[in-house]
Amino acid sequence: MQDTVILAMVFVAGFLVGLGAAFLLRVIQSKTSDNLAKQTQSAMEAMVQELKSSFDSLSREALRRSNEEFLTLAKTRLDTDRQLTAKELDVRKELIDQQLKIMNRELDNLSNLVKELEKDRAAKFGELARQLKSAQEQTQALLQTTSSLREALSSSKARGQWGERMAEDVLRLAGFVENINYLKQKAMDGARARPDYTFLLPRGFKLNMDVKFPLDNYLRYLQAGSDMERAKYRNDFLRDVRARIKEITTRDYIDPANNTLDYVLLFIPNEQVYAFIHEQDSSILDESIKHKVVPCSPLTLFAVLSVIRQAVDNFTLEQTSTEILSLLGSFRKQWDQFLKKLEVLGKRINDAQKEYESLVTTRRRQLERPLNRIEEIRRARSISLPAQGDSGKNTQEE
Numbered sequence: 272m273q274d275t276v277i278l279a280m281v282f283v284a285g286f287l288v289g290l291g292a293a294f295l296l297r298v299i300q301s302k303t304s305d306n307l308a309k310q311t312q313s314a315m316e317a318m319v320q321e322l323k324s325s326f327d328s329l330s331r332e333a334l335r336r337s338n339e340e341f342l343t344l345a346k347t348r349l350d351t352d353r354q355l356t357a358k359e360l361d362v363r364k365e366l367i368d369q370q371l372k373i374m375n376r377e378l379d380n381l382s383n384l385v386k387e388l389e390k391d392r393a394a395k396f397g398e399l400a401r402q403l404k405s406a407q408e409q410t411q412a413l414l415q416t417t418s419s420l421r422e423a424l425s426s427s428k429a430r431g432q433w434g435e436r437m438a439e440d441v442l443r444l445a446g447f448v449e450n451i452n453y454l455k456q457k458a459m460d461g462a463r464a465r466p467d468y469t470f471l472l473p474r475g476f477k478l479n480m481d482v483k484f485p486l487d488n489y490l491r492y493l494q495a496g497s498d499m500e501r502a503k504y505r506n507d508f509l510r511d512v513r514a515r516i517k518e519i520t521t522r523d524y525i526d527p528a529n530n531t532l533d534y535v536l537l538f539i540p541n542e543q544v545y546a547f548i549h550e551q552d553s554s555i556l557d558e559s560i561k562h563k564v565v566p567c568s569p570l571t572l573f574a575v576l577s578v579i580r581q582a583v584d585n586f587t588l589e590q591t592s593t594e595i596l597s598l599l600g601s602f603r604k605q606w607d608q609f610l611k612k613l614e615v616l617g618k619r620i621n622d623a624q625k626e627y628e629s630l631v632t633t634r635r636r637q638l639e640r641p642l643n644r645i646e647e648i649r650r651a652r653s654i655s656l657p658a659q660g661d662s663g664k665n666t667q668e669e
Contacts, residue, residue: 434482437540438468441569445576452583459531464523470579472532473586478579479524480536480567485511489544509552516559516566525563534563536575542568 447453447470454469459479466479488508495501516537524535537559539545545568548555559566567575 434484434538434540435467437569438480438482438538438572441572442468442576445573445580447576447580452580459523459526459529464526466524466535467538470576471583472579473583475530477529477531478534478536479531480538481519481524482538482540483515484537484539484544485515486544487511489547505551509548509555512548512555513558516555516562516564519564520562534565536572537564537566538572539566539568542570544568545571 442453449455452471454471456465456467457469458465459469464479467482468480470478470480472478485508488504488511492501492504492508495504519535519537525531525533539548545566548566556566565575
């Protein structure tokens with residue numbers, strides 16, 4: 272708008288300048304040169320003064336209008352911006368309020384979670400304290416049990432009883448029953464040997480096991496206070512193990528005349544002792560296998576017994592299957608005879624059925640014909656049936 276006013280002012284000024292120039296030329300033509308110069312100068316001065324006055328007036332008016340329009344436009348733009356800003360502020364305020372609500376809800380959830388975690392932490396610390404106390408008590412009891420066991424194992428008799436007890440635990444865990452799956456302290460026929468355990472296998476075979484094992488030097492090894500003493504007792508213990516294996520081979524635990532297998536089991540009643548032997552001198556186990564002596568820890572004994580149990584079950588299943596097949600053959604024979612008798616009976620029933628159908632159809636119709644004729648004659652003559660109690664007497668109807 273301001274540019275339009277300025278252009279209008281310039282146009283008016285140019286128009287006035289043109290009028291002045293035309294007027295000046297006209298004056299110059301009508302007057303003499305002297306008067307023309309004076310008049311021209313005076314006219315020019317008057318015209319310049321008038322132009323200045325007109326231009327100043329127009330400028331002020333254009334500036335006034337331009338300022339008014341600018342203020343009006345600025346006020347309108349300011350009102351519009353204020354309304355938009357107010358709306359935007361309202362929208363942002365709503366968004367902020369929503370975010371604050373969400374944050375408050377999340378803070379409440381976080382506070383509840385912290386409270387629950389604190390309760391859970393207190394409960395778990397209490398449970399941990401109880402478990403630590405229980406573990407301490409169990410450790411103390413284990414130390415006492417270990418001390419008592421060490422004192423008990425100081426006697427060779429007690430060690431033998433402990434080995435039998437460990438073997439019986441493994442047997443019970445494997446599902447073995449005495450006098451059914453194994454015999455205990457049963458002397459062998461025609462021999463002086465009395466194995467600790469004799470396992471009963473299919474087809475009358477047997478497998479013997481000895482549970483007596485030298486542990487004196489091993490216990491001394493554990494109680495030794497110096498490396499020299501530990502090395503001495505270690506060597507003594509390994510020598511005792513070799514001597515025990517050799518002693519077993521001299522007995523009659525392997526006797527084909529009594530249907531024994533070619534191997535005998537040597538029970539080592541502790542996994543740690545078994546691992547110690549294998550770690551210190553693995554050749555002992557290899558030599559024992561060569562002499563047909565199989566050392567067994569509680570875990571390996573359970574594996575061997577599981578194989579024996581499976582073999583016995585398979586043999587029993589085989590025997591039972593054979594018996595079932597034999598019974599099935601007898602049943603098949605009786606079943607064939609039953610079917611033959613049933614077929615004869617069916618033929619007889621069919622013949623009887625045919626005879627019955629003949630009686631209820633052909634024979635019945637033949638018998639009913641004379642009866643029906645007699646009934647027709649009685650009705651034609653109006654002869655009534657004899658009354659109940661007057662049998663043999665006929666009365667004529669009226």
